[in-house]
Amino acid sequence: MEFEELQAAWSAMSTELKNQKKITDKIIIDMTKQKYKSKYSTAKTLESLASIVCFGMAFYVIINFGKLDAWYLQVLGVFTILFYTVFPILSLSALFRLHNLDLSQDYSRLMIDFRKRKKWFLLVQQLSIVLCFILVIAALPVAVKISKGKDLLLQSSTWLWYVPFAMIFLFFFTRWGYRCYKGMTNSAEQLLSELE
Amino acid sequence: MKQKEKVFIELIKEYEGLIFKASTIYTNNKQDQKDLFQEIVYQLWKSFDSFKNQAKISTWMYRVAMNTAITQLKRSKKSPTSESFEKVVFEQMETYDAAFEENLKKVYEQINQLNTLEKGLMLLLLEGKSYQEISEVSGLSITNVGTRINRIKSKLKSKLLK
Numbered sequence: 001m002e003f004e005e006l007q008a009a010w011s012a013m014s015t016e017l018k019n020q021k022k023i024t025d026k027i028i029i030d031m032t033k034q035k036y037k038s039k040y041s042t043a044k045t046l047e048s049l050a051s052i053v054c055f056g057m058a059f060y061v062i063i064n065f066g067k068l069d070a071w072y073l074q075v076l077g078v079f080t081i082l083f084y085t086v087f088p089i090l091s092l093s094a095l096f097r098l099h100n101l102d103l104s105q106d107y108s109r110l111m112i113d114f115r116k117r118k119k120w121f122l123l124v125q126q127l128s129i130v131l132c133f134i135l136v137i138a139a140l141p142v143a144v145k146i147s148k149g150k151d152l153l154l155q156s157s158t159w160l161w162y163v164p165f166a167m168i169f170l171f172f173f174t175r176w177g178y179r180c181y182k183g184m185t186n187s188a189e190q191l192l193s194e195l196e
Numbered sequence: 197m198k199q200k201e202k203v204f205i206e207l208i209k210e211y212e213g214l215i216f217k218a219s220t221i222y223t224n225n226k227q228d229q230k231d232l233f234q235e236i237v238y239q240l241w242k243s244f245d246s247f248k249n250q251a252k253i254s255t256w257m258y259r260v261a262m263n264t265a266i267t268q269l270k271r272s273k274k275s276p277t278s279e280s281f282e283k284v285v286f287e288q289m290e291t292y293d294a295a296f297e298e299n300l301k302k303v304y305e306q307i308n309q310l311n312t313l314e315k316g317l318m319l320l321l322l323e324g325k326s327y328q329e330i331s332e333v334s335g336l337s338i339t340n341v342g343t344r345i346n347r348i349k350s351k352l353k354s355k356l357l358k
Binding site: 110 | 237239
């Protein structure tokens with residue numbers, strides 16, 4: 001089939017479709033509303049839940065900050081509060097930037113814009129993974145001091161099992177999580193390569 | 197109903213065929229096609245305010261349709277079913293013609309061999325758009341559009357000879 005024949009078949013299909021208008025006002029309104037709801041409910045449920053947990057933790061440390069009586073516990077407390085407040089905001093905003101991509105711009109601009117937003121999103125994830133390892137160490141003495149009044153940094157026995165266990169768990173968990181995000185970017189990269 | 201909604205609905209009804217065709221070339225089965233159609237309508241609604249006659253209506257619609265299709269493709273990783281393009285198209289039509297269906301099958305077989313960007317360019321080309329319009333939709337330069345279209349044509353020709 002030559003290109004001209006392809007075009008002729010395509011025009012015949014277009015003419016036929018023009019005469020077969022099936023969409024109604026109600027269908028258009030319904031599909032728009034349905035899409036709007038489904039999009040926002042998924043984003044809200046998954047991302048906001050994680051953020052609420054983090055904000056809750058930060059709030060817990062803030063109201064009990066007075067119990068952290070040593071300077072090093074206060075430093076760890078500030079780090080914990082910052083982590084639990086800054087990262088959910090960063091992560092949520094990076095995700096919403098991805099969702100709110102302007103799809104009315106041309107293809108090449110869209111792909112470049114998309115890659116920038118994805119890069120930023122992945123950078124936030126990478127940074128949070130690194131800081132997560134520090135948080136695992138920082139949050140434990142803070143939590144123990146607040147809940148039990150003990151200074152864990154002066155008792156070495158707990159660290160012997162806690163640190164290796166937490167590190168192994170985090171290693172596999174963050175690797176799995178990051179691979180999921182990375183998978184999303186790979187397809188974007190592939191599409192961008194088609195432009196080159 | 198608000199005036200804005202009325203205008204939008206009329207626009208979608210007017211360009212229903214365009215959205216339908218764009219959603220069939222990027223999908224492999226009826227369910228995905230329906231989802232993509234719905235997503236394109238939703239994205240058009242979302243960007244309707246920012247449109248404001250900056251471009252030709254059809255240019256804006258092709259842009260949104262193509263961009264939605266490629267971003268949707270990245271999200272969905274469903275395995276395609278055996279249902280073919282022409283069957284989806286024929287379900288939309290009321291008349292049936294075996295020879296016409298055969299021709300359409302060939303058209304979609306050709307399109308299916310192309311990559312994502314090429315599919316978009318092919319759609320615009322088949323719709324009879326000029327290089328200038330294709331350039332406005334894709335963001336590629338007119339020369340680049342010409343080069344790519346020639347490449348697509350020779351790609352299709354070489355596939356036919358094999």
